[in-house]
Amino acid sequence: MKQKKYILLIAVISLFLTGCEDFLDRPPKTNMNDETTWVNEKNIRLYANKFYPGFSVSGTFYPGFFMGYGSGWTNSYSPLLGYTFSDDVVHNGNQGNFTRSVPNSQVWSMVVIRSINIMIDRIENKMGNVLTEEEYTHWMGIGRFFRAMRYSELVLSYGDVPYYDHVVSDTDMDDLYKPRTPRNEVMDAVYDDLQYAFQNVRINDGEMNVNRYVVAGFISRIALHEGTWQKYYYKNNDRANKFLQLAIEAGDYVINSNKYDIVTEFRxxxxxxxxxxxxxxxxxxxxxxxxxxxxxxxxxxxxxxxxxYGPTANLIKSFILNDGKVWQNSTMDGAKNFELANVIKTRDPRFEGTFYDKPTSKNRGSYWYVNKFLPRSVAxxxxxxxxxxxxxxxxxxxxxxxxxxxxxxxxxxxxxxxxxxxxxxxxxxxxxxxxxxxxxxxxxxxxxxxxxxxxxxxxxxxxxxxxxxxxxxxxxxxxxRERRMEFAFEYSRIADLERWYKLEYMDTDNNIDLLHGGWVNFPKEATSELTTGNTGKFSIMKLNGEEVTYNGGNNNDMVGFYRTSSTNGRQPFLNQVNINPYLSPVGRTQMDDYASKGYVLQQTEGWPQN
Structure with a gap:
């Protein structure tokens, strides 16, 4: 199973499914009786609330659209812990690998889609005489917004996926086992859902509830991703511009509202x-x-x-200096001095806002400690x-x-x-x-x-x-670069690399900076905890690329980007036969299940079809 982002980002994309009922996952329609639920706006809100943090069905948790930091120990979908697979992060040990073979079982989950379609169906067919026109269009907008959000997630992972805009009957085999809908058709439906939500969701619906500004903000994210994916992966400029213009329109709406501003210190x-x-x-x-x-x-x-795990040397080098230049060209004092205290002074303030201000052996992957989510006073x-x-x-x-x-x-x-x-x-x-x-x-x-x-x-x-x-x-x-500095250890880096068609940035064979962490000046900064008994267990890389291994007596030469001896690169994943790191394969079990019922499930593009 791949270590890739969408094992964490997408809600349960690796379900082990068998028969037709399991394949479409039939969750309870709601905790309330279906006949008595759809009688007022309050009940719709209660139903919709489960899509915020997520919900469980038969012991399986389906993450919501607004997970935040997660809840309790559930943090796989959170910043810092949920997004450690990118060129920003080096691990003390083996680096995470992309999927390199078709798994036995893996397929998209339709639980969330089914639940959303139930909401849309009931509003349309049971509440026409219950809701005012404003209430009706708002809640239809919320339902269609959630459906667009979920399908955009599925498409990010799989490309073509079966598209359902209705509640599927568990006896309709042709529908249950329908072929994959082409990605462009799915995303056209997503586009229409987003447009409807953009036009109809309330401008204000109370604290922490989805409103039109939230819709517009997420449209800017979804449409930018699809637009750049079309531009770089499919090289379809017409479709790219369709979605890029939607992202611009949504951004215009938020910006021109004058409701929001940049007024808060970063951390x-x-x-x-x-x-x-x-x-x-x-x-x-x-x-x-x-x-x-x-x-x-x-x-x-x-x-x-x-x-x-901690920051790669590659991420560290990417931060702009506060004179607005890159470190190779800046004439600032200390521009090429990568000691942590100096980097904090000379780089964009988001650097200080992201890291603890001293090297520490508490981070054995990088020796620099991510501190973005902790008050400075606590540190x-x-x-x-x-x-x-x-x-x-x-x-x-x-x-x-x-x-x-x-x-x-x-x-x-x-x-x-x-x-x-x-x-x-x-x-x-x-x-x-x-x-x-x-x-x-x-x-x-x-x-x-x-x-x-x-x-x-x-x-x-x-x-x-x-x-x-x-x-x-x-x-x-x-x-x-600005995105990388702003969103380090948040949601976006691996998704950005994919939509730019730049997964080569993850190739550790061609980018040794990915296997090194923070700069450590051992004569000044190293503790006995690191050096005692650790001969041969770590090395540093100087700015000229020279690697020096600690031998127990060469402390004065140990000045550079830190690497442990157990830090190993990832396996090749680019230009490999029958491997497409940009999209997830479906499992053999799922393809066999289709075939046993007389249907055909095509494998994801770039993966072997048998």
Missing amino acids: ELFTSEDLKGNKDCIMYRHYDPAVGVTHSVASYNNVSESIN KSVEAGNAPPVEFTSINNRTDYPVLRYAEVLLNWIEAKAESGSSTVTQDDLNKTINKIRNRPIAPEAEAMGVQKTAPLLLAELPDDPARDIDVSPLLWEIR
């Missing part, structure tokens, strides 16, 4: 206990121990716990020898999560404009997106360490990055 967005009213947040998830809603993500981020208290406060241990975490940030909409919008064949990016566009984000406040603790705001990105003076791919324009390269 505070992830460490606040109350994001209500925060203008940086279009949607957030609130955690409250008084009602038993807590999480555990910060417990893995509290400087006290040991973790085996300093632990550093002083204190135990983490109880609310940052176990499943007692109560910090809110910004599910959809205004910064994301701004970056989705500017990228869609840059990718669209019918739009031109202006300096004003950069000023109201990337440069607005760069101008966010800096925490006093960060200022005390020398952190400064990054210079504006100027169209006339785009950085000349020697690492830039020749097929990516300087402007797009910088927009992509």
Whole structure:
């Protein structure tokens, strides 16, 4: 089973299914009686609420669309823990592999789709005389928005998938075993659902509920992904522009509302206990121990716990300096000095906002500790020898999560404009997106360490990055860099690499930076915990690429990017026969099940058909 993102991102894409009833998974329609449920708006809301955090059927959990940090120990779909498979993350051990062979059992789950279609069907056929026109169109918009969200997830993973816009009868074999619907047809239906939701969902429906701004924000994400996928994977510019224009339109709606802004210091967005009213947040998830809603993500981020993964040297090098230039070209003092304290001073403030300010053996994968989801005050208290406060241990975490940030909409919008064949990016566009984000406040603790705001990105003076791919324009390269800095250890990096058709960035054979972590100056920074008894167990890589292994007596030469001896690259996955790392295969069991009923289930493109 692949270590790839959608094992974590998509709701249960690896179900072990057999017969036709299991194949379509028949969950209870609702906890209430179906005949008495669809009688008022309150009951629709109760039904729809399960799609927020997720729900369970027969012991299987189906993640919701707004998981936040997860709940309790359930954190596989959360930032930090749920997204450790990308070129941003190095593991102490074997790096995660892409799927390299067709599994015995794996297929899309239709549980969530069926449940959403039940909601849409009942609103349409049982509530026409119950709801006002406004209520009807709003809740139909919510249902169609959820359906679009789920199908966009399935398509991201599998490409062609069976499309259902109705409740399937468990006796209709032709429907149960229908062939895969072409991706473009599915995404056209998604497009229509998104448009309907965009036009009909309420502008305001109460705190933490989906409203039209939330819809628009997620449209900007979904449409940007599909537009760039079409452009780079299928090379279909017409379809690309269709979706890119939708992303621009949705972004325009959010931006022009003037409801949102970039006014919050970066780390505070992830460490606040109350994001209500925060203008940086279009949607957030609130955690409250008084009602038993807590999480555990910060417990893995509290400087006290040991973790085996951290930032790659590749990610570290990608952060822009605060003069707006790349490290190879900057004339700033210390531009080429990668000691952590110096990098914090010279790089974009999001660097300090993402990492603990000292190398530590608590992170054996990288020696640099991800600290994005922990208050600085807690990190300093632990550093002083204190135990983490109880609310940052176990499943007692109560910090809110910004599910959809205004910064994301701004970056989705500017990228869609840059990718669209019918739009031109202006300096004003950069000023109201990337440069607005760069101008966010800096925490006093960060200022005390020398952190400064990054210079504006100027169209006339785009950085000349020697690492830039020749097929990516300087402007797009910088927009992509901005996403990487903004969303490190959140949801997007592996999905971004796929939609840009750039999974070669994950190739450890051709990018040794992926196997190295933070820079450590051992004569100044290394502890006896690391060096004692560890001869031959780690090495460093200097800026010139020279690898030096620790031999017990060469401390003075151990200055460079850290790597443990157990850190190994991933297996080849590109240009391999019958392997398509961009899309997931379905299992042999599922294909055999179709065949046993007289139907044909085609294998995913790029995988062997038998």
